[in-house]
Amino acid sequence: xxxxxxxxxxxxxxxxxxxxxxxxxxxxxxxxxxxxxxxxxxxxxxxxxxxxxxxxxxxxxxxxxxxxxxxxxxxxxxxxxxxxxxxxxxxxxxxxxxxxxxxxxxxxxxxxxxxxxxxxxxxxxxxxxxxxxxxxxxxxxxxxxxxxxxxxxxxxxxxxxxxxxxxxxxxxxxxxxxxxxxxxxxxxxxxxxxxxxxxxxxxxxxxxxxxxxxxxxxxxxxxxxxxxxxxxxxxxxxxxxxxxxxxxxxxxxxxxxxxxxxxxx
Amino acid sequence: xxxxxxxxxxxxxxxxxxxxxxxxxxxxxxxxxxxxxxxxxxxxxxxxxxxxxxxxxxxxxxxxxxxxxxxxxxxxxxxxxxxxxxxxxxxxxxxxxxxxxxxxxxxxxxxxxxxxxxxxxxxxxxxxxxxxxxxxxxxxxxxxxxxxxxxxxxxxxxxxxxxxxxxxxxxxxxxxxxxxxxxxxxxxxxxxxxxxxxxxxxxxxxxxxxxxxxxxxxxxxxxxxxxxxxxxxxxxxxxxxxxxxxxxxxxxxxxxxxxxxxxxxxxxxxxxxxxxxxxxxxxxxxxxxxxxxxxxxxxxxxxxxxxxxxxxxxxxxxxxxxxxxxxxxxxxxxxxxxxxxxxxxxxxxxxxxxxxxxxxxxxxxxxxxxxxxxxxxxxxxxxxxxxxxxx
Numbered sequence: 001x002x003x004x005x006x007x008x009x010x011x012x013x014x015x016x017x018x019x020x021x022x023x024x025x026x027x028x029x030x031x032x033x034x035x036x037x038x039x040x041x042x043x044x045x046x047x048x049x050x051x052x053x054x055x056x057x058x059x060x061x062x063x064x065x066x067x068x069x070x071x072x073x074x075x076x077x078x079x080x081x082x083x084x085x086x087x088x089x090x091x092x093x094x095x096x097x098x099x100x101x102x103x104x105x106x107x108x109x110x111x112x113x114x115x116x117x118x119x120x121x122x123x124x125x126x127x128x129x130x131x132x133x134x135x136x137x138x139x140x141x142x143x144x145x146x147x148x149x150x151x152x153x154x155x156x157x158x159x160x161x162x163x164x165x166x167x168x169x170x171x172x173x174x175x176x177x178x179x180x181x182x183x184x185x186x187x188x189x190x191x192x193x194x195x196x197x198x199x200x201x202x203x204x205x206x207x208x209x210x211x212x213x214x215x216x217x218x219x220x221x222x223x224x225x226x227x228x229x230x231x232x233x234x235x236x237x238x239x240x241x242x243x244x245x246x247x248x249x250x251x252x253x254x255x256x257x258x259x260x261x262x263x264x265x
Numbered sequence: 266x267x268x269x270x271x272x273x274x275x276x277x278x279x280x281x282x283x284x285x286x287x288x289x290x291x292x293x294x295x296x297x298x299x300x301x302x303x304x305x306x307x308x309x310x311x312x313x314x315x316x317x318x319x320x321x322x323x324x325x326x327x328x329x330x331x332x333x334x335x336x337x338x339x340x341x342x343x344x345x346x347x348x349x350x351x352x353x354x355x356x357x358x359x360x361x362x363x364x365x366x367x368x369x370x371x372x373x374x375x376x377x378x379x380x381x382x383x384x385x386x387x388x389x390x391x392x393x394x395x396x397x398x399x400x401x402x403x404x405x406x407x408x409x410x411x412x413x414x415x416x417x418x419x420x421x422x423x424x425x426x427x428x429x430x431x432x433x434x435x436x437x438x439x440x441x442x443x444x445x446x447x448x449x450x451x452x453x454x455x456x457x458x459x460x461x462x463x464x465x466x467x468x469x470x471x472x473x474x475x476x477x478x479x480x481x482x483x484x485x486x487x488x489x490x491x492x493x494x495x496x497x498x499x500x501x502x503x504x505x506x507x508x509x510x511x512x513x514x515x516x517x518x519x520x521x522x523x524x525x526x527x528x529x530x531x532x533x534x535x536x537x538x539x540x541x542x543x544x545x546x547x548x549x550x551x552x553x554x555x556x557x558x559x560x561x562x563x564x565x566x567x568x569x570x571x572x573x574x575x576x577x578x579x580x581x582x583x584x585x586x587x588x589x590x591x592x593x594x595x596x597x598x599x600x601x602x603x604x605x606x607x608x609x610x611x612x613x614x615x616x617x618x619x620x621x622x623x624x625x626x627x628x629x630x631x632x633x634x635x636x637x638x639x640x641x642x643x644x645x646x647x648x649x650x651x652x653x654x655x656x
Contacts, residue, residue: 113562
């Protein structure tokens with residue numbers, strides 16, 4: 001990582017969120033930028049901050065989101081139909097990042113259409129602290145990681161239960177911010193229970209990295225959040241939060257995130 | 266000639282194009298597929314089983330036919346590589362049989378595929394029926410409506426057709442749905458992708474499995490005409506029949522290679538399926554290639570009268586061959602393709618699929634050289650209702 005002061009500041013921001021939350025694990029809700037529309041998504045972000053979230057993942061809608069199940073896919077499509085643009089979502093990022101660290105979850109084509117350097121600079125300019133690119137696996141991520149390092153962003157890697165030990169070691173060694181551990185084989189979406197092998201998966205990840213380990217995909221209830229907090233440093237709740245935003249707007253999200261936060265106290 | 270002889274390693278990149286832009290969950294499966302393909306294609310037992318199926322079951326080698334009256338209309342001899350005569354009526358069976366055998370070799374009992382017009386779906390359903398594999402084909406519900414007979418064919422062959430309701434409910438969404446299924450089922454399932462697209466190693470595998478088209482055609486034209494053609498022409502959607510054809514002629518510098526894309530309402534209209542002719546570099550369905558997209562990097566829907574060319578992306582090797590100048594890519598509009606479909610049918614007694622009708626239209630509109638070879642990638646029975654509806 002470069003010694004640039006801006007870099008140090010952003011890196012510190014995600015690290016500080018993991019160190020200073022004062023609960024059993026950091027609470028990390030995912031919201032879809034521009035869903036149901038831009039202003040509502042700004043209010044949803046604020047509601048997450050009000051309710052005690054530690055980090056926000058802000059989704060940039062994409063036409064073809066391969067890692068997402070039907071609820072987030074549909075939210076992204078509706079955001080685009082309602083006129084969401086990258087500029088609009090970055091504007092939401094700027095607002096929300098005044099309250100807490102924002103990690104943009106964005107698909108590779110959106111990142112690379114301007115080139116990795118330009119995208120990283122725009123994201124950093126909008127106050128983002130990091131990027132998650134679910135269709136940019138480790139082998140393809142080199143140029144973007146360098147661009148993020150130069151712009152003071154953490155490029156957060158994902159690992160899956162299928163990731164081999166050899167890959168895991170490489171990914172863990174190069175990780176920035178935290179390691180996003182995908183709990184299951186499949187796309188985002190609510191599930192009835194956490195996979196039984198999750199503690200083993202998280203232990204394998206922890207063994208190969210110095211940064212915090214967060215778990216997402218399928219984490220759907222306060223009880224799931226409590227279980228994840230026993231083994232990981234961060235709890236990512238996506239589809240359940242997006243569903244609340246669609247069904248009841250910022251108020252429903254505030255209520256849900258409050259409940260999740262209580263489960264982690 | 267064998268279907269899968271000795272060739273260079275499995276490419277992950279073609280110049281800057283290709284790669285593996287997929288969720289991490291799939292990477293180990295892509296690694297496994299790459300390893301299996303490397304060993305399978307060097308394994309004489311695999312090669313001879315595939316060759317025997319292609320010959321005795323699917324109908325290879327296909328004839329090379331010197332078109333009688335179409336050559337007159339074009340003003341020079343035009344040879345046609347007759348992939349329309351294969352079982353299931355198109356070149357798609359080459360890839361489907363090879364990948365279904367590969368699935369069996371990997372011990373995967375379940376196969377998934379996507380389909381637009383239904384040709385790849387029918388080919389995969391056919392291969393799975395033959396080999397006793399469970400098969401699920403994803404298809405946009407709009408395509409299911411337009412291609413009802415192919416839906417019935419797949420069901421008759423024992424395949425489950427899974428309707429996809431997202432977006433425009435056509436091929437792009439069907440590919441996305443198949444990839445999502447694969448992310449969740451990767452350990453017991455093989456994804457038989459239908460064109461030379463997707464994450465590595467799929468573009469290379471699909472090319473290798475379609476290479477008999479070009480290898481046969483090259484030997485046949487040398488035998489029949491005593492020389493190589495001046496131009497080799499094939500239609501390009503994802504680009505599997507074209508890359509299988511071109512692969513055999515890439516080293517023949519004197520042979521001009523032409524890929525013909527879907528011009529839709531005209532490339533100037535913005536409603537077309539011609540990413541190689543017009544598109545910027547982008548990532549769709551796991552690989553970097555030429556892609557139709559807006560300024561924010563959102564993928565734009567393609568438009569074509571031909572469902573097989575109605576796709577906003579293209580194979581990564583084609584994008585590279587375009588950039589190096591080895592292959593020239595041009596677009597033919599819907600109206601010209603349909604006119605060529607009708608004219609060719611009357612001249613030759615062969616009803617071509619709408620996809621290669623684009624290549625035939627290009628040949629009529631671009632007189633040059635002394636000898637053309639066109640890959641007639643499929644027959645047009647599937648397109649009758651679409652074309653008759655234009656009357």
